[in-house]
Amino acid sequence: MGDALNVGIIGAGKISTAYATTLVRLPDITVTRVADLDAGRADALAAELPGALAVAPDELLADDKVDVVLNLTVPQAHAAVALAAIASGKHVYGEKPLAASTTEARGVLDAAARAGVVVGCAPDTVLGTGLQTARASLSAGDIGTPVAATAFMVTPGHERWHPSPEFYYQPGGGPLFDMGPYYLTALVTLLGPVRRVTGMSATPRATREIGAGPRAGTVFPVDVATHVSGILEHTGGALTTLMMSFDIWDAQLPRIEVYGSAGSLSVPDPNHFAGPVRLFTATTGERIDVPERAGYRDAARGYGVADLARSLRDGTPPRASGDLAFHVLDVMERILEAAETGTAVEVTSRCTVPAPVPFGARPDRE
Known part of the structure; x- marks a missing residue:
């Protein structure tokens, strides 16, 4: 990774505009490529991002001008797209949930560990004030x-x-x-x-x-x-x-x-x-x-990607991490299991609570 984290977006649906609005103003982030199964949607999103090119998903995954894949596909596709990105040597930041099931999500995290890449996942709203x-x-x-x-x-x-x-x-x-x-x-x-x-x-x-x-x-x-x-x-x-x-x-x-x-x-x-x-x-x-006393000020969707960039630069875990997203997904599955079985269900996964965000911090430096 160079001075800026080069981001390729896969999925140009409704939520992508919110990310685009934020990413263009964040330091250390450059969106270089956009892909969607609907080429017209990819073209429209790329037009909002100076210097970004609309390409096919396979082209984006193979492009060395992409360091991290921002996975904004529908939930059923989260795991497949993440695995393809990891197989291409890319870091991944995805929309929530991490995958449609914990089985799929575990496959994503295990593949990332083997490949030596980092997985981050929304929501990043917890990083705000x-x-x-x-x-x-x-x-x-x-x-x-x-x-x-x-x-x-x-x-x-x-x-x-x-x-x-x-x-x-x-x-x-x-x-x-x-x-x-x-x-x-x-x-x-x-x-x-x-x-x-x-x-x-x-x-x-x-x-x-x-x-x-x-x-x-x-x-x-x-x-x-x-x-x-x-x-x-x-x-x-x-x-x-x-x-x-x-x-x-x-x-x-x-x-x-x-x-x-x-x-x-x-x-x-x-x-x-x-x-x-x-x-x-x-x-x-x-x-x-209570007066504001912690968190990224004026944050918006996409700050989790910037925090991922910071974590890669500093060698620290991302706050909106894959492990946290996996635990949340596990809790949701266990709630539905409890509803189906009529019993209390143990949640076997654990996660480390992310480091707090100091007041006045910026995602490019703390």
């Missing part, structure tokens, strides 16, 4: 010892706005696999890995209807649970109550709250990089805003 400030507050003992947490993500479904939403309702999708990584990555970052889970799930509707775009009115089948509830036991002893749903129109629920022996902490939406952190203690007697 919102979650990092909440983490700093917990580490400072502001609420004493954490004893419990709640995490709620509810929506009536992505088919209302997404023009091609079918993949959200196929294996590797659903509210747990789609949005769960944001919440579970945040919870693991705040409270540590998960060692045991229970769960229940439901699929109230067998079909969904596309509500926007040229295919509006198209009805398609639902092949996954669209409402999932679980209890997570963290290695430190805290218990989290989790609810992920594509079946709720409106609810006045917190995104994430952590409850401790001396107070409570309200955590911002983990789908975003910033947001208010609010603290209640017996001393304050009311909720007060």
Whole structure:
């Protein structure tokens, strides 16, 4: 790798524009190639990235002007694309989840270890000031010892706005696999890995209807649970109550709250990089805003790629790591297993909680 990390993007769908907007302004990152099965989409994305060329996926993988493959394909293709990139000697940073199953994900991590390349994975929202400030507050003992947490993500479904939403309702999708990584990555970052889970799930509707775009009115089948509830036991002893749903129109629920022996902490939406952190203690007697005190400021999707570049330069693990993403995927699978079997299920994987992001740090230097 030279002075800049040369990035090749495979997958020019809806999320790619968010990455492109960020990557063009980040130091030490140069997007050199873009590929998609739809050549027109690749051309359109490459036009947003100065100096980038649109090529076929096989050409991108073989190109020595690509150091890392940014894998923005649909979840069912995550593992296959990652393995192809690793076989070509490329580092990989992928959208969440790491793969459609832990079996596939283990294959990706094992292949990377053999090839001597690094795997990173979204979400990188935990690197922003919102979650990092909440983490700093917990580490400072502001609420004493954490004893419990709640995490709620509810929506009536992505088919209302997404023009091609079918993949959200196929294996590797659903509210747990789609949005769960944001919440579970945040919870693991705040409270540590998960060692045991229970769960229940439901699929109230067998079909969904596309509500926007040229295919509006198209009805398609639902092949996954669209409402999932679980209890997570963290290695430190805290218990989290989790609810992920594509079946709720409106609810006045917190995104994430952590409850401790001396107070409570309200955590911002983990789908975003910033947001208010609010603290209640017996001393304050009311909720007060916690000033920003950790995390990358003005971060956006793509900062995980920049943090990967930093890790390669410094010889340290990436914060949005493959091991963290694997543990989150394992937790999600075990919740669904618990829902199917009606039992508590052990989570056998573990991960190292990433290093905190100092306040004012930049991904190109800390």
